Amino acid sequence: MPVARMLRQVVGQMLGRPACGCWTSAPLARFLGTSPRQIPADANFYSSSFSGTDQPRVLITGGLGQLGVGLANFLRKRFGKDNVILSDIRKPPDHIFHGGPFIYSDILDYKNLREIVVNNRITWLFHYSALLSAIGEANVSLARAVNITGLHNVLDVAAEHNLRLFVPSTIGAFGPTSPRNPTPDICIQRPRTIYGVSKVHAELMGEYYHYRYGLDFRCLRYPGIISADSQPGGGTTDYAVQIFHDAVKNGKFECNLKSSTRLPMMYIDDCLRATLEVMEAPAESLSMRTYNVNAMSFTPEDLAQELLKHIPEFQITYNVDSVRQAIADSWPMNFDDSNARKDWGWKHDFDLPELVTTMLNFHGSDTRVAQAN
Numbered sequence: 001m002p003v004a005r006m007l008r009q010v011v012g013q014m015l016g017r018p019a020c021g022c023w024t025s026a027p028l029a030r031f032l033g034t035s036p037r038q039i040p041a042d043a044n045f046y047s048s049s050f051s052g053t054d055q056p057r058v059l060i061t062g063g064l065g066q067l068g069v070g071l072a073n074f075l076r077k078r079f080g081k082d083n084v085i086l087s088d089i090r091k092p093p094d095h096i097f098h099g100g101p102f103i104y105s106d107i108l109d110y111k112n113l114r115e116i117v118v119n120n121r122i123t124w125l126f127h128y129s130a131l132l133s134a135i136g137e138a139n140v141s142l143a144r145a146v147n148i149t150g151l152h153n154v155l156d157v158a159a160e161h162n163l164r165l166f167v168p169s170t171i172g173a174f175g176p177t178s179p180r181n182p183t184p185d186i187c188i189q190r191p192r193t194i195y196g197v198s199k200v201h202a203e204l205m206g207e208y209y210h211y212r213y214g215l216d217f218r219c220l221r222y223p224g225i226i227s228a229d230s231q232p233g234g235g236t237t238d239y240a241v242q243i244f245h246d247a248v249k250n251g252k253f254e255c256n257l258k259s260s261t262r263l264p265m266m267y268i269d270d271c272l273r274a275t276l277e278v279m280e281a282p283a284e285s286l287s288m289r290t291y292n293v294n295a296m297s298f299t300p301e302d303l304a305q306e307l308l309k310h311i312p313e314f315q316i317t318y319n320v321d322s323v324r325q326a327i328a329d330s331w332p333m334n335f336d337d338s339n340a341r342k343d344w345g346w347k348h349d350f351d352l353p354e355l356v357t358t359m360l361n362f363h364g365s366d367t368r369v370a371q372a373n
């Protein structure tokens with residue numbers, strides 16, 4: 001069939017569809033016959049490969065970063081160790097390799113990704129691979145490849161194999177022209193980082209695949225995530241993790257953001273619980289496919305004041321990194337997550353005082369303070 005006629009057919013089919021309905025026809029690629037990527041014609045609104053009685057078979061991409069190992073441990077408690085496969089392009093340390101299934105997966109290699117999904121009968125995919133905001137500005141072409149091309153591979157594999165797909169977005173998906181205090185779910189999104197641009201792209205592509213092909217796409221915009229047992233991967237909110245290490249080890253911290261820089265933040269336990277809760281939410285409870293989630297909002301100065309209550313000799317100094325500061329100044333100060341609370345019952349557990357107590361308990365500050373006295 002001539003290409004022009006095929007295109008006319010495709011466009012005709014697209015225009016003939018109801019504006020708000022769920023599309024179940026095959027993608028453009030199938031009609032043009034040029035791509036190996038086939039999305040099933042019977043792909044539907046719900047993930048049919050996972051029924052309520054089965055355990056999901058989970059793949060986590062980019063799993064060796066700040067959040068992935070915690071997510072794997074959390075999901076393994078729920079679904080069983082062998083049902084959750086952690087993957088990355090890096091070599092795992094011994095305790096992670098022996099802690100449960102680990103596999104090499106490069107999201108830029110579409111065939112590798114598809115093989116893993118097929119061979120392991122994956123039904124849920126948590127797509128964590130990314131280059132974060134600060135490191136992305138230092139390597140724009142790699143960030144573009146991993147965050148955009150990689151996402152395309154993940155979307156195609158997920159749609160082709162009827163997976164339920166979670167992709168995290170971020171406060172970084174907003175920019176200086178967005179309302180910043182608070183930032184609602186739906187507003188202007190004109191981020192000025194490649195990270196933010198790629199995350200807006202991910203939100204829109206995931207939602208497009210949902211409406212066009214019935215992909216069960218779910219997305220949360222995370223605030224800065226604070227974890228005790230894993231290192232951040234090159235973001236703007238990294239200071240809020242590093243401050244605990246330095247406070248406990250040295251009693252002082254040099255902050256790369258101004259003392260008054262207010263950003264939304266969340267403790268990792270809340271983040272992981274939110275992620276599982278939105279994945280388990282009945283599809284009919286989701287009025288949207290991308291939600292803000294929030295817990296607290298603070299400045300470096302607020303955090304230092306809270307730390308001082310536990311470590312009286314703690315000192316904070318400021319040596320501002322202009323790249324990170326410009327990014328932070330364009331991000332939300334407070335996040336409006338009322339839709340998540342209304343639709344699927346999101347409720348955070350950790351505010352600033354609980355966060356600081358929990359982090360210091362983990363780092364063993366009692367010992368250090370006792371020694372200092």
Ligand SMILES: NC(=O)C1=CN([C@@H]2O[C@H](COP(=O)(O)OP(=O)(O)OC[C@H]3O[C@@H](n4cnc5c(N)ncnc54)[C@H](O)[C@@H]3O)[C@@H](O)[C@H]2O)C=CC1
Pocket residue numbers: 061062063064065066067068088089090105106107108127128129130131132146150168169170171221222223224225226231232233234235237
């Ligand atoms: N940590 C945070 O505060 C927040 C994280 N997020 C999102 O959550 C997700 C996970 O974040 P983190 O664990 O902090 O990120 P991270 O930067 O610590 O880890 C990302 C992982 O992706 C892997 N990766 C890089 N290129 C890859 C490739 N070609 N194929 C497969 N894996 C590759 C890296 O090896 C790394 O282990 C990311 O999508 C991030 O955007 C969103 C908001 C806040």
Ligand SMILES: CC(=O)[C@H](N)C(=O)O
Pocket residue numbers: 132133134169170171172195222223224225234235236237238
């Ligand atoms: C908030 C994020 O997305 C991340 N921690 C970053 O600072 O880049």
